[in-house]
Amino acid sequence: NAGVTQTPKFRVLKTGQSMTLLCAQDMNHEYMYWYRQDPGMGLRLIHYSVGEGTTAKGEVPDGYNVSRLKKQNFLLGLESAAPSQTSVYFCASIGYRAYTEAFFGQGTRLTVV
Amino acid sequence: DQQVKQNSPSLSVQEGRISILNCDYTNSMFDYFLWYKKYPAEGPTFLISISSIKDKNEDGRFTVFLNKSAKHLSLHIVPSQPGDSAVYFCAASGDQGGSEKLVFGKGTKLTVNP
Numbered sequence: 001n002a003g004v005t006q007t008p009k010f011r012v013l014k015t016g017q018s019m020t021l022l023c024a025q026d027m028n029h030e031y032m033y034w035y036r037q038d039p040g041m042g043l044r045l046i047h048y049s050v051g052e053g054t055t056a057k058g059e060v061p062d063g064y065n066v067s068r069l070k071k072q073n074f075l076l077g078l079e080s081a082a083p084s085q086t087s088v089y090f091c092a093s094i095g096y097r098a099y100t101e102a103f104f105g106q107g108t109r110l111t112v113v
Numbered sequence: 114d115q116q117v118k119q120n121s122p123s124l125s126v127q128e129g130r131i132s133i134l135n136c137d138y139t140n141s142m143f144d145y146f147l148w149y150k151k152y153p154a155e156g157p158t159f160l161i162s163i164s165s166i167k168d169k170n171e172d173g174r175f176t177v178f179l180n181k182s183a184k185h186l187s188l189h190i191v192p193s194q195p196g197d198s199a200v201y202f203c204a205a206s207g208d209q210g211g212s213e214k215l216v217f218g219k220g221t222k223l224t225v226n227p
Contacts, residue, residue, distance in 0.1 A: 050213060090156055102147075105156050107155075
């Protein structure tokens with residue numbers, strides 16, 4: 001049982017390049033979330049989804065786009081990477097309602113130079 | 114505008130003593146509160162939660178207290194062990210306009226000294 005898997009685990013981008021981070025869960029969870037973690041800033045919510053085909057903005061959505069075409073996958077896109085997007089990105093999934101335990105992936109460390 | 118606040122970036126306690134981690138929230142729509150633990154280079158893992166209709170929830174060495182009137186919750190770890198050394202995140206959730214955010218605080222780094 002893999003749980004929540006994030007791909008890739010590490011990436012270095014040049015300013016202006018684009019990339020997509022993939023989050024895959026095998027628990028048939030409805031809710032999925034993307035966070036970024038920066039020193040002294042904790043976990044900040046970027047975008048989230050409460051079901052297949054739905055997405056919503058979180059606290060820091062600018063510069064990111066997301067898609068949830070399949071229930072098990074939640075994609076986070078950076079269209080034109082900036083150094084300010086250097087961070088560790090975490091994906092999480094929850095079975096139903098944010099009242100229950102969220103399962104997190106191992107994180108993606110992204111550096112934009 | 115930070116909705117979940119953990120005002121202590123770090124806490125250091127001796128093994129066997131009590132650790133108390135605090136969290137404040139501002140949004141009255143939150144009705145469920147959770148604590149997560151995070152080790153370096155790993156994703157956060159769920160520790161304990163509490164519904165807004167309760168004021169206490171206990172699980173082994175971990176107890177969470179909720180004071181709704183003060184919009185404050187705390188996590189007590191008794192007795193503290195060196196393996197408890199980690200970053201602890203407070204989180205809150207609730208229906209906000211038909212969708213549910215799960216919002217985290219900045220975290221408190223707990224160090225338990227042998």
